Amino acid sequence: MVARDPEDRRMLGALLRIPFQAIVARIQEGLAAAGYTDLRPAHFVVFQHMRPEGVRLTELAEAAQITKQSMGYLVDYLEREGYTERMPDPTDGRARVIRLTERGKDVERTAREILRNIEAEWSDHLGEERMAQLRETLRDLAAMLER
Amino acid sequence: MVARDPEDRRMLGALLRIPFQAIVARIQEGLAAAGYTDLRPAHFVVFQHMRPEGVRLTELAEAAQITKQSMGYLVDYLEREGYTERMPDPTDGRARVIRLTERGKDVERTAREILRNIEAEWSDHLGEERMAQLRETLRDLAAMLER
């Protein structure tokens, strides 16, 4: 059992950053252990906002809250490394849709499994009830903040 | 009232990222509105881990989990802009202590006030009890993750 400091004065920002960065680090380590050593945290948002039918670059950029140019840089890299592919968008001649290749889908599955393991560990530590509360509260906050 | 999706399948990483990034964005906006337009999110960790007596570069780097060189880059910038100053460490001729100037302390006060406002808003939305639970759960997680 870990001794928790009851006088922990850290600000909310730090308290949110710690578990978030822990997740990012664990996923990167887990993917590297599975052989995906060329994926960096910046690429994760691409997988996170992907859909089976594919997504446009502009939509990905908006979802990740970065510029189209920055997202283009990330997607170009993922495409060179074989994780994504681009197809013309039949409904709009200016656009192309970005999709995961099989290799990309495998990354997605692996990442989800790592995340399930993390969630199981946290649930062990916190108890299922507090874990469910945490998830629910974060969902509520996210819904509020996205307005 | 916002409709929250009860089927929200977003992963825990995303749910933690959203409020964390919201805090970072709000603090940056608030500081910019107060005239501190030259401060970027990367600099926040310096203020976060500062102490009145001053802190050594190495200690700041460890706290922020980046290299000494990277922290040196951030602190050099803050010093050029007048937010921090360095004094020789009387107890160790190799070391210097980094402290906030008055300008730096004002940034700290401003940032804390912004954070208090954010916490008040969140507390309004969630209710005080859930807000306290959130804080407590995050502290617990942070303690576990830090060993």
Added chain:
DNA sequence: CGAAATAGTAAGAACCTCTTACTAGCTTGT
């Protein structure tokens, strides 16, 4: 049709972080 908006790319710079390598000062074992 013509004007405005949108999808995406190009070029270049700024920013943040890392690795490797170094200097100066401190600590320790004998």
Added chain:
DNA sequence: ACAAGCTAGTAAGAGGTTCTTACTATTTCG
């Protein structure tokens, strides 16, 4: 006491991520 090793910090250079400004091609709309 002093050489060997450790620690604080700096230097140089590179890579990765993001931004701004500017552009082309295509679509949408008055």
